[in-house]
Amino acid sequence: MTRKPLGVLTAIVLLAVAVLIGWRVLRPAEVVEAAKDPYPVAQILPAGVTGKTTLAPLIVDGRLRVYAGERSIKADAPVGARLMITPRWSYRRWPAKLSGLVAIGATVVSRWDDGLLVALDGRTGKVLWKANGPAAAAFTGRTGSDAVYAPPGLFTSDSSVLTLDRKQLTAWSVSDGTQRWSTPLPAGCSAGFTTVGGSFACGEGAWDIATGKPLRSWPVGPSTPVGCEVASSACPGLRDAAGQEWDVTTAEPTTGGLHLTTDGGAVTASGTAVWRWPSRATILGVRGEHVILLAGVDLVVLDARTGAQLSRFPLYVSDERVEPWKPYRWQLTGTWLALERLRPGAGTDPSEPNHFYTIDPVIIAAL
Template sequence: MGTARAGLRRLVSPRSWSRPVRFVLTGLLVLVVTAAMGITAYRTLKPAETVSRADKPVPSPEPIKAIQYSELASAPLIVEGRLRVYAEQWRVFADTPVTAQRINTPHWSYRRWPAEVVSMVEVEKPASGVGMSVVITKWSDGEIVALDAEKGDIVWQTKIEPADGESFKGRRTGAKAVWAPEDLFVSASAVDKQPVVIATGKDVVEGIDPVNGDVRWSRSFAAEPGCRTNDWTSGDAYFAKNTCAKPATLEIYDAASGAPLTTWRPPGASLGSDSVSNWFVEPTSCQLGRSGCALFKAAPTGDVVTYTDAASGVGNITPAYWSFGADHVVKPEPIADKDTVVVVGDVIAQEMTGGYIWAFSRATGKRMWMSEVAGKLIGADQRNVYVINREYQLLVLNLETGAVTSSTELRIRPADRFVFNLYYLHAGYLVIERLQSTKESEIDDRYYFSQDTVVLVGIG
């Protein structure tokens, strides 16, 4: 019996097998393992779309206080004062409440791979409360996906041909993708004020109904490829600079229908070198990124300097400010003559030399007030003008009088010192991406102020 067992052990022992047999069996084993790994990798890495919908209701908005609320690792959009929505390279997700000190477990999330998030905007439901708020995302493969802001469900999907090189440019925080998107804009109809989302792709632009994803209009610029990369929206129009025209031309279209409204060049625009014929234009006083811009500034040449540099003797050609009215006429804004200008209705506020804010009536040109405090002008709304002073405080100035009505400390710790490029004002909150340096070439650890580099405060 023992002899039989020993013989059996020799038979099943690999050492007893001939070399050719071991070679063949080893090869088969490698194939089996490789196939198993391939199946696992495919299941893990295959192109995928994953929705993790909300499993609990969203709380009601909290009363907003003029205080610091949180330090966050990512830059949020705020929806209805109830949700924060973030963008990562392959995922968008929401948490709640807005005032939470840190990013919470996702309320919902949506992931696509290998496509990357390129831009994100939100369209909130009307004041009537009918309908839903949607978060609209554009991806590097051209897919445009609208998500129910409350539940995370996919509301609609459409596609546009992506421009070359579209990718996630949000770095660590996602701020550029959500606060300064370059190919996804929000505007509205001049007639019924219904919102419209405008998406751009490879030499194409489309106006999309945010409620159902219907493409209301589409315009192809394929006959002049690569000529319209400088674009934005006003409250009811889409602007695109055509650099193939000589000299360049600003084309203005109705946001709701895509119909051409007018074309424009700054006075003095002429043929010449590229720096002359491709004259300078830039939107300003925008609601978010390059959406809802009340003004733009332009000059008949590309060789311009800031007003600050001109005052210091560095060049003398500064851009002039212009607006586009309901009569479809581009009009000068002669009062505006500083680097930072914001417009709300008839009020135009600008940051003067030294950081003091002056406000004027656009209709009469008369000065309405001059602030008693100095700082960086960052925005305005129907009630207030917002300034950040050198002591890292958010100052709230009354739009009609300039009186300081509140201040909020932006520093979490007294020793904090930071700079910033991007910030977000919405629904009674200010969110700032704090930086160590404004040089985008710096690595993240030298570029961002800290790991949780985004600070959120209430305006009250």
């Protein structure tokens, strides 16, 4: 007569244990694993390939490589490490999914699909602040290159992080996460970019990042950004609707600056410098006094003032197979390049066979 009550009790206990385990697994959670080692110094290395990584790194403060996962962020160092190594710090959230991340100085700001903005101290991995922002697109891809090089609706300026959602542009203070201003954008503003001079351009208009107010004097749009850093931010130039190139490194756009074109199988400079580099190439960007090109699978660094070639080397590690590949996304700093390589026939689906050049598709090089 006692077997049935005992069986019922056992079933109740097992159910309670299952509920407890399920709650622990599925409940919202945040896990911070802070750095234990001192903040690394910036490396200064001779020009050349230093390594390759499985995930696409955001190079932060010239000292860290920060990686995006579907539900986590982690960092390793030094930037010139040959492969990915044990993380210095990591940050995980559940069940939210990461949308993208950006960095201003040593502060890493992440945006999640539930709308939360989380700022991490890149030196330690500890949380600096949180803010409730608009919902965002969830993580896509395998390497995280979309999240770190082209985060959807996420931009930076000197002291603000900007979010764009459903034509609403909002500026957040990078120091404490407070909302500085929010303004609606007109139809046609599904994307945009920030300029070195402190503006946000989108569609046919532009806005002052300091105040959020529309700028009345601006080249006729829609504008095409030129030479931007990651996250379509800190763009030094733009082309207006007529194709005229403008320098936007100051608050007032001018027609000065260095203008580069790739017509006729050569790279030609005009404006503040006049020269011609007689080979076909893709312009990766201009950083300081250097013009960085991709010629086939070779990285080429030119003197921006004269066009003289300063260095040239193939973007392969020493023990890697040497076959053709094509670039997808990249980050260019003053001293580093991180570039994701795809197979020549790769389409738009990263899950397709033979999409990436190798299992470690992101090549890293010192400039």
